Amino acid sequence: MIRSIGMTVALLLLPAVALAGGDGQRLLQERCSGCHNLTGPAPQTLAELWARKGPDLFYAGNKYRPEWVEQWLQAPRRIRPAGMYYGNHIKPGPDGDIIDERSLPEHPRLGAEDARAVTRALMQLKWGSHLITPGAYKPGRISLSMGELMFDKFRGCLACHEIEPGYGGRSGPEVYTVARRLQADYLISYMRNPQAWDPRIFMPNKHLKERDLQKFVHYFRALSEEDFQ
Numbered sequence: 001m002i003r004s005i006g007m008t009v010a011l012l013l014l015p016a017v018a019l020a021g022g023d024g025q026r027l028l029q030e031r032c033s034g035c036h037n038l039t040g041p042a043p044q045t046l047a048e049l050w051a052r053k054g055p056d057l058f059y060a061g062n063k064y065r066p067e068w069v070e071q072w073l074q075a076p077r078r079i080r081p082a083g084m085y086y087g088n089h090i091k092p093g094p095d096g097d098i099i100d101e102r103s104l105p106e107h108p109r110l111g112a113e114d115a116r117a118v119t120r121a122l123m124q125l126k127w128g129s130h131l132i133t134p135g136a137y138k139p140g141r142i143s144l145s146m147g148e149l150m151f152d153k154f155r156g157c158l159a160c161h162e163i164e165p166g167y168g169g170r171s172g173p174e175v176y177t178v179a180r181r182l183q184a185d186y187l188i189s190y191m192r193n194p195q196a197w198d199p200r201i202f203m204p205n206k207h208l209k210e211r212d213l214q215k216f217v218h219y220f221r222a223l224s225e226e227d228f229q
């Protein structure tokens, strides 16, 4: 009964929400869809994966923390040290491969109002809800040293991810900001099975146990409390 009243209220509110998101939707189409997939599906072949110009956004509403998106769009800074596909952005240097900074363009920057409208529109893109368990993440703590031991020595995640600026692998996104950027329940779901979200992504499925999934999110939260920037 209570639930059905809630549903009715939600339905009544729907037109207003759609209207408010209208500007954002137009902006998304005009200024973002050239680089970001807003409709799905995710790349089905490696060729499609490597050709991707920006992260898929068709499940933005299940992935990002809206307050972070709104802020980042006004002052974007790099998240993937070597771009979407590192193979396109590294060149040989005297001591091994180095990142060709000039090949990494700056992200378009939005004003406050546009950022708000676009964020609202993005949060309505909700593919993947079947992969998310609301409340899956149970807040807890882990020491930075224990977290690092797991991330580096036990599981080998450091090979692809930086845990502080300039320390760690560069083919994946930095993880020292990931708890600020992404929803905790999404993190659990993604680490459990990255290919469920992105079938061709090269992050290995390590078949992490529930306990370890939780500990990694504790670790990311602890990292995000460090002031690295």
Ligand code: HEC
Pocket: 027, 028, 031, 032, 033, 034, 035, 036, 053, 054, 055, 069, 073, 077, 078, 079, 080, 081, 083, 084, 107, 108, 110, 118
């Ligand atoms: C020229 C291509 C391009 C355009 C146009 C573009 N983006 Fe991006 N976007 C990227 C790339 C590349 C990244 C990854 C940046 C990184 O990892 O440092 C990105 C990252 C993002 C992220 C963070 C996603 C994540 O998972 O890390 C969001 C949110 C985003 N873009 C939203 C937008 C919105 C909204 C627009 C339109 C106003 C837009 N982008 C326009 C290329 C683009």
Ligand code: HEC
Pocket: 055, 080, 084, 151, 155, 156, 157, 158, 159, 160, 161, 171, 172, 173, 174, 175, 178, 187, 190, 191, 201, 202, 203, 204, 206, 216
């Ligand atoms: C072989 C490289 C590789 C390894 C090893 C690896 N990852 Fe990843 N990881 C990736 C890539 C690539 C992505 C997705 C990149 C994207 O969306 O652009 C990713 C995404 C993630 C994300 C989501 C980050 C975001 O900003 O979207 C988390 C969290 C993560 N990995 C955690 C881990 C953990 C924990 C381990 C170890 C158990 C691990 N990764 C091992 C390559 C790797």
